Amino acid sequence: MTNSLFPVILAGxxxxxxxxxxxxxxxxxxxxxxxxxxxxxxxxxxxxxKLVGGWDSVxxxxxxxxxxxxxxxxxxxxxxxxxxxxxxxxTAAAVAWTSLVIKQRYGEDAIVGFFPADxxxxxxxxxxxxxxxxxxxxxxTEAIVTLGIKPTFxxxxxxxxxxxxxxxxxDELPAYHVNxxxxxxxxxxxxxxxxxxxxxxxxxxxVFRAGVVLKELYTHAPEIIEPLAQNGPSIYPQLPKKSIxxxxxxxxxxxxxxxxxxxxxxxxxxxxxxxxxxTEDTPNVELATHVGLxxxxxxxxxxxxxxxxxxxxxxxxxxxxxxxxxxIVKKDRTQEIKQILKTLQSDPRFTDLL
Numbered sequence: 007m008t009n010s011l012f013p014v015i016l017a018g019x020x021x022x023x024x025x026x027x028x029x030x031x032x033x034x035x036x037x038x039x040x041x042x043x044x045x046x047x048x049x050x051x052x053x054x055x056k057l058v059g060g061w062d063s064v065x066x067x068x069x070x071x072x073x074x075x076x077x078x079x080x081x082x083x084x085x086x087x088x089x090x091x092x093x094x095x096x097t098a099a100a101v102a103w104t105s106l107v108i109k110q111r112y113g114e115d116a117i118v119g120f121f122p123a124d125x126x127x128x129x130x131x132x133x134x135x136x137x138x139x140x141x142x143x144x145x146x147t148e149a150i151v152t153l154g155i156k157p158t159f160x161x162x163x164x165x166x167x168x169x170x171x172x173x174x175x176x177d178e179l180p181a182y183h184v185n186x187x188x189x190x191x192x193x194x195x196x197x198x199x200x201x202x203x204x205x206x207x208x209x210x211x212x213v214f215r216a217g218v219v220l221k222e223l224y225t226h227a228p229e230i231i232e233p234l235a236q237n238g239p240s241i242y243p244q245l246p247k248k249s250i251x252x253x254x255x256x257x258x259x260x261x262x263x264x265x266x267x268x269x270x271x272x273x274x275x276x277x278x279x280x281x282x283x284x285t286e287d288t289p290n291v292e293l294a295t296h297v298g299l300x301x302x303x304x305x306x307x308x309x310x311x312x313x314x315x316x317x318x319x320x321x322x323x324x325x326x327x328x329x330x331x332x333x334i335v336k337k338d339r340t341q342e343i344k345q346i347l348k349t350l351q352s353d354p355r356f357t358d359l360l
Contacts, residue, residue: 010117011141011213013054014104017047017068017076017123018094022344023275026331027307030360035123036075039279046273047079047123054121057134065089065108066123067100093243097210098253102223102231103239105216114217117141120250122210126282128269136266139177140213143262147173150222151213152184152255154206154263155270160196163274163341165189165208165251167263168199176264184261187251206265208251210272222260227253275340276324280305294327303337331359 021034028034035047044052054064061082067089068076076088089104101120108116119137127133140151154167169182187208191199199205223231230253233241255261271278283291290301294308294315301317308315308327315325324340326333335343350356 010145011058011119011137012063012065012108012112012116013058013119013121014065014067014108015047015050015054015121015123016097016100017066018072018091018100019122019124021124022347023340024273025343025347026326026328026333026359027309030071031075033072033075034273036072036079039126039273039282045079046125047076050121050123050125051080051083053127053130053133054119056130057137061087065104067091067104069094089239091242092239094247095242095245096247097250098223098227098230098248099234099242099245101212101219101250101254102227102234103242105219105223106231106234109216109220112216114215114220115145116216117144117213118216118219119213120211122272124273125209125211126269126271126273126278130268132266132268135177136179136264136268137213139179139181140264142176143174143181143264144213144215144218147262148218148260149214149262150219150255150258150260151181151262151264153209153211153213154265155209156265156267157200157205157207160193160200161207162190162193162196164272166191166196166199166205167208169204169206169263169265173262179264179266182263182265184255184263187256187261206263207270209270210251212250212255218260219254222254222258226257275343276305276307276326276335277337277340279307280337294325305337 017035021028024034036045038045061084065087066076066083070090070092073090105118108118143149143151166188168185170185171183173181173183230245271281280291290304292306294306296306296315298317301320303322304320305324306315313327322337324335324337350359
């Protein structure tokens with residue numbers, strides 16, 4: 007049990023690439039996408055509570071638009087551990103504010119971990135062992151530890167971390183200094199990364215001592231940490247919108263990586279559901295009543311069990327039916343859902359669909 011760890015769940019995202027199932031008042035983290043009864047947010051909290059032994063050590067940071075939904079989803083969460091952003095300013099501001107709060111309450115040596123609310127993890131025991139190792143490294147070294155996922159295919163949708171010098175072994179897991187972070191590469195570059203054996207996917211999960219990350223933020227992102235430290239969260243709307251990768255991780259010399267394998271997906275768009283649920287003996291992934299003719303490689307989802315989706319001669323498409331909306335998109339263009347949402351936002355006829 008990782009008693010010294012204070013896990014923080016990052017729950018402010020919109021999940022736009024899961025539209026129309028994910029809407030402004032019902033974002034992706036409130037949904038169950040793997041057929042279980044627990045939402046992504048609830049499943050993330052379940053994992054972390056097992057590690058720290060109770061709700062008192064768990065924090066959630068979210069936006070004011072969905073804070074009430076978080077309370078409904080996690081009624082056991084102490085009210086003082088729910089941090090509500092007045093305006094989303096990306097992950098650098100979220101890390102900075104939460105780290106300030108935890109340092110104030112528990113001291114600069116408190117070990118803090120950040121975990122997105124929308125990840126799927128298969129092997130809970132391996133995940134727990136990884137966090138024990140990350141906590142040991144953070145406790146013993148001035149380190150900002152990132153969990154690197156050992157790649158299973160040359161993904162062009164994830165960022166990559168190149169490992170440098172090995173600095174030791176923690177709970178039987180080797181740890182390395184980070185050489186560099188690379189944003190989403192093209193296919194050829196991703197294949198080259200995999201062939202070297204030195205690269206991990208960037209999971210977006212971090213572990214560090216509160217005082218260490220705050221010191222590094224003062225060095226590399228003073229435009230975020232200084233206003234927050236002086237004014238508190240009331241300054242939020244004036245903060246620059248930056249990711250923690252861009253604001254800090256790509257600049258600090260204290261970045262370390264634990265390359266791990268516990269079965270992971272960041273559930274970034276509808277194709278992630280196929281990765282989780284596709285079996286070799288079925289032509290499609292069907293989370294709907296489907297009648298098909300010559301249809302293969304399709305993902306079909308409907309929230310109403312009485313809705314029937316009928317297809318003829320389709321291949322490699324996503325079809326989602328939710329309330330008044332039907333989405334039909336080729337699987338290789340699901341990233342463009344965010345683009346079509348901008349079109350819908352500009353037309354007053356469609357405001358109730360967002």
